[in-house]
Amino acid sequence: MITDLLFDRTACPDLEKSMDVYSLRQKTLANNIANAMTPGYKAQKVEFEEEYRKSLNKNKIKGDLTDDKHISLGRKPINKVYPQVVLREDPINDTGLNNVDIDREMAEMAENSLRYEMSTKLILKRFNNIKSAIRGR
Numbered sequence: 001m002i003t004d005l006l007f008d009r010t011a012c013p014d015l016e017k018s019m020d021v022y023s024l025r026q027k028t029l030a031n032n033i034a035n036a037m038t039p040g041y042k043a044q045k046v047e048f049e050e051e052y053r054k055s056l057n058k059n060k061i062k063g064d065l066t067d068d069k070h071i072s073l074g075r076k077p078i079n080k081v082y083p084q085v086v087l088r089e090d091p092i093n094d095t096g097l098n099n100v101d102i103d104r105e106m107a108e109m110a111e112n113s114l115r116y117e118m119s120t121k122l123i124l125k126r127f128n129n130i131k132s133a134i135r136g137r
Contacts, residue, residue, distance in 0.1 A: 013079070015123040021048045021083045022116040028085055029109045032100050041098040043090060043105075048083040055081050 025046040035041040055076045090099040 012123060012126060015119050015126070017078075017081075018119045019116060019123070021046065022112055022119065024083050024085070025112050026109065026116070029105050029112065032105050033102065033109075035098070036100045036102050036105075037095075037097060039097045041100065043088040043098070043100045044085050045088050046083050047086055048081070051076070051081045052078070 028044050028046050032043045055078045057075060088099060090101070092099050093101055
């Protein structure tokens with residue numbers, strides 16, 4: 001289909017995935033901040049970028065699955081890389097309640113917001129380019 005040609009073979013799926021990751025990360029950071037004074041709470045983080053980099057590494061072999069029951073081989077396809085929420089293994093902070101560092105969480109939240117906004121602008125630009133191409137400009 002034409003939509004596959006326009007969207008599946010472009011940066012759109014990567015930008016969509018990044019926006020999903022940034023959204024999940026924002027929720028996780030907000031949850032950490034909300035529980036900053038909860039005794040025994042363990043801060044969480046979203047892991048994604050390392051697995052994503054591995055899936056992009058052209059030096060590693062990539063196996064193609066011909067059946068869902070087959071075992072995957074080599075690097076994962078990009079569409080099979082998903083974010084995971086895991087516990088941070090940081091030591092307990094100065095409050096003695098838990099391992100949530102408010103300053104760190106706020107800084108990460110600001111950075112994450114900027115990344116989300118950048119992805120939004122990039123995908124908007126991509127759609128505007130497609131719209132211009134359709135109009136013939």
